[in-house]
Amino acid sequence: MQSHEAQTDIDLLIEARWVIPVEPAGVVLEHHAVAVQDGRIADLLPSDEARRRYRPRTLRTLGEHVLIPGLINLHAHAAMNLLRGYADDQPLMRWLTEHIWPAEQKHVSHEFVRDGTLLACAEMLRGGVTTFSDMYFFPDAAAEAVLEAGMRAALGIVVLEFPSAWAADADQYLSKGLAVRDRFKHEALLHFTLAPHAPYTVSDATFERVRTLAEQLDLPVHMHIHETADEIEQGIAQHGVRPLERLRRLGLVGPNLIAVHSVHLTDDDIALLAREGASVAHCPTSNMKLASGASPTAALAVAGVNIGLGTDGAASNNRLDMFQEMRHAGLLAKLSSGDAAALAAGHLLHMATLGGARALGLDAETGSIATGKSADLCAVSLDDAATRPCYSPVSHLVYAAGREHVTDVWVAGEARVENGSLLHLHNNDLKARARLWQNQVAL
Incomplete structure (x- = not known):
């Protein structure tokens, strides 16, 4: 009878077509996942292995995306x-x-x-x-x-x-x-x-x-x-x-x-x-x-x-x-x-x-996708006519993609942008404040 390793409960699992951890330099990981627990990166591993090892409270699957540090x-x-x-x-x-x-x-x-x-x-x-x-x-x-x-x-x-x-x-x-x-x-x-x-x-x-x-x-x-x-x-x-x-x-x-x-x-x-x-x-x-x-x-x-x-x-x-x-x-x-x-x-x-x-002296906390660091992460979709074909996701991030291709953002493991929308700030309120100040400054 085959034994199955018990899954570990985690807060969040993010799967992506590519993961660029930045550290070590030059690494591009395909079909990998980042496991997040208590706001920190708990693991970085192939997506198939991640599904076997972890039971996430939230699963985010990003098909043709590249996941990078915030x-x-x-x-x-x-x-x-x-x-x-x-x-x-x-x-x-x-x-x-x-x-x-x-x-x-x-x-x-x-x-x-x-x-x-x-x-x-x-x-x-x-x-x-x-x-x-x-x-x-x-x-x-x-x-x-x-x-x-x-x-x-x-x-x-x-x-x-x-x-x-x-x-x-x-x-x-x-x-x-x-x-x-x-x-x-x-x-x-x-x-x-x-x-x-x-x-x-x-x-x-x-x-x-x-x-x-x-x-x-x-x-x-x-x-x-x-x-x-x-x-x-x-x-x-x-x-x-x-x-x-x-x-x-x-x-x-x-x-x-x-x-x-x-x-x-x-x-x-x-x-x-x-x-x-x-x-x-x-x-x-x-x-x-x-x-x-x-x-x-x-x-x-x-x-x-x-x-x-x-x-x-x-x-x-x-x-x-x-x-x-x-x-x-x-x-x-x-x-x-x-x-x-x-x-x-x-x-x-x-x-x-x-x-x-x-x-800033914060490289032990953020700036790369590494175990133990804060889960400050950014997902960029390359599934667009303007980003196809994609021979190098690193090159595309710099020379082809733009901020309009950002779909999801996490800070310390908390979602701040999801599917292109801000979750905790309201555009109508921000625009109203901007209009009020514009009226004052323009006087």
Whole structure:
């Protein structure tokens, strides 16, 4: 008489035509399944074996889909979704000083940030993003929105020298931001970074405080740097060295630095970032739209620098679309380097997932499909005329598919998008909030 092994009860089993775990690199698994228990990945195995081994409370069978880790948006200003398209076709400093900063001074509040962040969360979840790293005012309001949406975020403790509706000076930015961290530190989906805005808006004394806090609290330092040529020229005129070198002398270039944009880099800059183990948050669409330039990502990758992808804010991109960022990052690297092999599709998917997780210090928690990690997952349908035939699902994710092909998203094992529909956020309410803010901003 043949014996049958007892099945194990689990919360969720997801079967897919392809599973791309990202780690190890280059692996594409066909007809595999991911078992989820208590919000974590319990197993990754062939679908037939999974059916024999597990008895799931919920079974999700995805025929012609690819299952990947949830995408990670390494740099966003989520609340700026309420300023989408507000001042297009302007160079960075004119865009900031003549349009964005005045609008922010007039309108930014706790309610503005909460509503704008909620709108951004809905857009990102629908596009397969399960984690984002934010830099904006009123991080307490952003935290409330993130928890309502049920996604993961690393919220920046923003630091500037000039006043805003959130804080009066650098000391208050830090004290209020750290208080928000203390308030939400027990929330499993919320993480924090120190977020000095940029070298041109933060003093040496404040940077020294940031460095001390980063060391004491083991927090990443998330900062705009070398975004424009003018920024570097001004930095040299004021401090005698390039901004990145100034940060090195202040002890801020290290494994916890997330150097956002990093467009204008010399060979010495690249070597410094590689030697110190810093990460780069590459925002190709925003950099192109603001004519800031093309980051030398091909050279950064060759040097071994960890790179993640970010959208920047919707005001300087218009979309929080990580599929667009993967595609643009690849095409821009090939064009600017003259090397069609630069940043292959697998590397770009790594940048959009595990690269971002590593930059945030969250690679033990998310960024790849591995046993023990949080079940932050995204399913993409390749069963469409626009994605047929499919010779390589990895290549298709970058060059053919888009966020419109995302069907299902899970965060910590909880379904947030199912069959293309948001489950916990209501479009009519979000659109109503957006209309109210548009009426105010447009006055």
